[in-house]
Amino acid sequence: MVAQRIKGIPPSMTIKLTDRVRELKREGKDILSFTIGEPDFPTPPHIVEAAIQALREGKTKYASSQGVLELREAVAEEYQKKGLDFTAKNILITPAKFALFATLQSLVDPGEEVILQDPCWVSYEPMVLMAGGRVMRVELDPLEEFSFLPEKLKDSVNGRTRILLLNNPANPTGGVLRKEHLMMIRDLAVDHDFYVVADEIYEKLVYEGEHISIATLPGMEERTITVSGFSKSYSMTGWRIGWIAAPEGFIKDILRVQQHTLTCLPPFVQAGALAALKGPQEPLNEMREAFRKRRDIVVKRLNEIDGVSLRPPHGTFYAFFHFDYPISSMELSEMLIEKAGVALTPGSAFGKGGESFMRFSFATSEDKIERGIERMKRFLEETF
Ligand SMILES: Cc1ncc(COP(=O)(O)O)c(C=O)c1O
Structure with missing residues (x-):
């Protein structure tokens, strides 16, 4: 059974x-x-070549569980460019999908609530349930980038709210949230003391306007766990690599999940990912x-x-x-x-x-x- x-x-x-x-x-x-x-x-050829080279150099054994230092430094730089004071300590290298699973495992206690956009990507709800959490879906406004309807969002927050899981830019809607939408979420998160898990896997696929990472808003750096990765922007879906960027305390907790499950990501895959960030864009x-x-x-x-x-x-x-x-x-x-x-x-x-x-x-x-x-x-x- x-x-x-x-x-x-x-x-x-x-x-x-x-x-x-x-x-x-x-x-x-x-x-x-x-x-x-x-x-x-x-996948762009210079990324493939970097991984092949790493294989030839014998990078075929266990790597650091948190991720190869050079790659974590390169990811941290992405956040420094956005104005966040992150270093390699703030980064965990893991596939984006597993990043979301491990984050929910490490933060949600049974009965705690996780707010989701409705509609949202199909895997969020099962992940919340597997963590023992309860799902609180909130209707979106199709006329406003599929942002949350403010009153509906406010009504969904209560004493059990632990996390708001925010996908921006969003699958399936293609919505990219403007600063005022993000500020509304920020205000609620700060007032009601909940965390935001920001899934920004599509951050580099924006056609108009600007993608804003919610972690960069005042008061959000300490309460945001950002997930992103290489799959969609560098056409690396089969490589299974992405990351978490968050305050060090969260990283240490989530790392415990990684250490006892995935162990680490393959070092040659991490070499390819490093080439993606450091090589020609x-x-x-x-x-x-x-x-x-x-x-x-x-x-x-x-x-x-x-x-x-x-x-x-x-x-x-x-x-x-x-x-x-x-x-x-x-x-x-x-x-x-x-x-x-x-x-x-x-x-x-x-x-x-x-x-x-x-x-x-x-x-x-x-x-x-x-x-x-x-x-x-x-x-x-x-x-x-
Ligand atoms: C919104 C969203 N988040 C996360 C993922 C998972 O990304 P990855 O395949 O890099 O683990 C996907 C993939 O479809 C996605 O659409």
């Missing part, structure tokens, strides 16, 4: 979808899929420009479909569009796969607040995007 802790974890709605797409493709059906959350570009800029161009195509073409509306996402590679048809997002997703040969993630997979929306990942070629949207347009306009 499965443990209670795992029993309470909802099955992923998206797995059903992925399995169906795979099945249809096996049957020889032509399905254009826009569900994947990873860049389609190869042109590949990153080129990828971002390619995403921007695709974003513009997606915004223009999706808005041409009757019943579909999309405000330009200012960050990430997701377009979270609204539809005005009398069916659920899950039903629409199934119809599009079966009848139009296009796979999108239903908004409800990300929470109730995602109903009547669909997530379209534009981390794929312009040609495929054009063909996919054309298929959608034809099908949707004939059907509704």
Whole structure:
């Protein structure tokens, strides 16, 4: 029998979808899929070379559990540039997903509450549940970068609130929070003495405006645990490397989780990551420009479909569009796969607040995007 802790974890709605797409493709059906959350570009060659070099040099044994010093120093510099007084002591090298899991394990006691954006990335809720915490989902404002609705956020804070988990820029919405949105969260966190876990994995994929790390706001450095990494910005999803940046006390506690689970990250992977931060940044800029161009195509073409509306996402590679048809997002997703040969993630997979929306990942070629949207347009306009 499965443990209670795992029993309470909802099955992923998206797995059903992925399995169906795979099945249809096996049957020889032509399905254009826009569900994947990873860049389609190869990892830049200088990063690959640095890792190969490290392997050849024999960097194939255990490394420091907290992370190779040089890499931690390089990550700390990223935060120094933002005005934070961080050194290698403030950094833990770990995959971003594990960083979130380990942070919640080290901070949440049973029954404590974690505030989540609704809609939000699918893995947050299971991670909170695995830590024994309770989930408090708060509705977002689609007209304001999918920021929290201020009154709803205030009402959700109580004596059990331990953490607000903030994804900015956000998956699935593409929202990038402005300073006033972040200040509102800051004020609540300081007044009610809770922590913010800031998932900033998409921080370098911003097309307009500026990404602000919430840790840089007054009073936030000491109460923010920032998670980020290499997967999305350097096209390194398979490398499994990212980091936590936080006050030293948090790092020491989270390190205990890492020491007794992952032990460390492979040293050759860390060598590649160091090359990503220290080497030329042109590949990153080129990828971002390619995403921007695709974003513009997606915004223009999706808005041409009757019943579909999309405000330009200012960050990430997701377009979270609204539809005005009398069916659920899950039903629409199934119809599009079966009848139009296009796979999108239903908004409800990300929470109730995602109903009547669909997530379209534009981390794929312009040609495929054009063909996919054309298929959608034809099908949707004939059907509704
Ligand atoms: C919002 C968000 N946070 C974290 C992650 C995990 O990143 P990584 O694959 O680097 O662990 C993802 C990946 O999809 C994500 O979308």
